[in-house]
Amino acid sequence: MTADELKGHLDALILAVLSREPLHGYAVIEALKARSGGKLALPEGTVYPALHRLERSGLLASQWAHDGRRRRVYRVTDRGQRELGLSRSRWREFTTTIEAVLT
Amino acid sequence: MTADELKGHLDALILAVLSREPLHGYAVIEALKARSGGKLALPEGTVYPALHRLERSGLLASQWAHDGRRRRVYRVTDRGQRELGLSRSRWREFTTTIEAVLT
DNA sequence: CCTTGACACCTAGCTGTTCTAGGTATAGCC
DNA sequence: GGCTATACCTAGAACAGCTAGGTGTCAAGG
Secondary structure, three states: OOOHHHOOOHHHHHHHHHHHOOEEHHHHHHHHHHHOOOOOOOOHHHHHHHHHHHHHOOOEEEEEEEEOEEEEEEEEOHHHHHHHHHHHHHHHHHHHHHHHHHO | OOOHHHOOOHHHHHHHHHHHOOEEHHHHHHHHHHHOOOOOOOOHHHHHHHHHHHHHOOOEEEEEEEEOEEEEEEEEOHHHHHHHHHHHHHHHHHHHHHHHHHO
């Protein structure tokens, strides 16, 4: 399920894990894996560009941390928090719409 | 909600409406609109290529009907029916996975 | 009669997102 | 010293959905 069916929902997932606590990119990947029971095993080439995109559009902010390794730690901005709320209600509408047709 | 978030799920939706009864392309668009309460207003440029794709991969079969207008009527093949079943369970897994992360 | 709008089909090319497949570099363990 | 896990990055491929154009029929209204 490393999927094309994911399209359009990745941003919300990233915002969701980062809204709990700031994390660096690699840790975001692992958090997604952990919180989904291993189902969401996203490659770095998917997540890193997504983080950059989200930062460019002001939903995330990042800071370099140098505790041994170089790590870029991301946190959700206020706008990102609001966007996460919108994403959640959009998700609910999306699923009910699809399910209305699918069942 | 005419969306990028739809990606990867359109095929299942089309199979679902056509599994009830065979329809021509334009009617598929209207059926999707009706069954979703107007939320799914997909442009022709999305649906027609999808129908062709599904036929090419053997999940749909079509026949021209000439009752006044030219209409290409699509029906779900046996393979398409099986695929619809798979799509439904994939959908369930997909939503539970996303929701585990999102909530 | 002729224009407008709904019906019904089609496709080339744009866009944007995910993935593939490469690359760099450090830390820790055997 | 070499291997694995950690940690970052990006160019380009692949592909789905959309935009924006096109054709043609039919029915209703002016």
